[in-house]
Amino acid sequence: MSDQRIGKMLQAMVGNEVVAVSPPLASVKKGAALAHVAEQFGFVYADAKLHGYRNSQLTVFLVRDPRPEAAQRAAATTGQFPQAGQGGPVPGLRQGRLTPLPEAKDAVELLTARIIFDTTGKKAEKQIWLGMVGVVVGATIAGLVRGDGSAGALYAYLSLAALICLVLGGGILFTRKRNTKAAARLRTAGLQEVRDENGRVRYLPPGQHLPGQGNPFGGQPGPYGQQAPYGRQGNPGQYPQHPQHNLPNSPYPAYQQPPGNPYPQGQPQVPGQHQHQPQQPQDPRRQYVQQQAPQVPPQYPQ
Structure with missing residues (x-):
């Protein structure tokens, strides 16, 4: 199952600038492991969000790294791990599992801290406060309607609401507590605290800028709308239509992994692997048909 998830992610990374992955059971550690693999193939972690019923789903957003060294790293990883996502070894993970190897443990733990911080900030607290208000309002309405306005029924419903709010x-x-602990871990690792246009606090590695503002690395070309610097462009017609997630605070749509068989055209294409395709020669001959009026000899009077 882990190989299939990694294979789908690598397939989605071909020809796309933003990719969204959903780890099993909304596991932050497994999401960080997937992000670590993506970084070896030329992508970087961008953001994460919890959604769905009771925040039971986690989506991790990855963006393409436009720096030349990222393309070189992706090409080297492709050559070293040609069967990644197909049952073969995967960089930094135990084979067949989303568990980091000892040499990749620190990098995965740092990504785990970033995901925890991004999903436990003020926005998460606001959602909980709104839930508490909804519980109190719902309990009050239920006590008035179902209890026929009696004080005893209203008191019972409000007591239940107070317990839920507790x-x-x-x-x-x-x-x-989780947010504070993650922030301390990120500061210790040397990540920089920044704020986005909405005032949200983020921690980024030195030299990296916020995604969604064009190039996340600032000094290098490569906005999200440009063609991928390496790898063959995917054919959007080969995947069925499906809902897409958007990168938070970004107008650019993210490519969501398609369900079903991740390899509709056979073997998956790995980012960084060049694909040479023959080109059909164009016929240089161009024929133009010109119609001319018939020449009539001049006639002279006899």
């Missing part, structure tokens, strides 16, 4: 309040404290 549990949600504990969730806020737990979220703040």
Whole structure:
């Protein structure tokens, strides 16, 4: 199952600038492991978000690294791991599992801290507070409607709402603790604190800029709309239509992994692997038909 997820991710990375992956069971550690593999093939972690019922789904966003050294790293990784995602070895992970090897453990843990911080900030707390307000309002309405306005029924519903809010309040404290711990881990690793246009705090490696503002690395060309610097462009017609996630605070759509067989055309294409295709020669002969009026000899009077 892990090989299939990695294979789908590598297939989606061919010819796309933004890729969204969803780890199993919304596992942050498995999402960080997938992001680490993507970095070896020329992509970088951009953002993450929780969504779905009770935030039961995690989506990790990856963007293409436009720096030349990223393309070189992707080409070297492709040559060293030609069967990645097809049952063969995967860079930095145990074969067949989304578990980091000892040499990749620190890098995966750092990505884990970034994902935790990005999904446990003020926005997550706001969602919990809104949930508490909804519980109180719903309990009040239920007590008035189902209890025929009696004080006893209203008190019972509000007591239940208070108990639920107490549990949600504990969730806020737990979220703040995880967020603070992740921020300390990122600062220790040398990541820089920045704020996006909405005031959201992010931690980025030195030299990297926020995604969604064109080039996330600032000094190198390669906005999201440009053609991929390496690898053959994928054929968008070979995948069925499906919902897409957008990179948070970015107008650029992300490529979501298609369900079903990840290799509709046979073997997957790995980013960084050049594909040479024969080109059909053009016929240089161009024929133009010109119609001319018939020449009539002049006639003279006899």
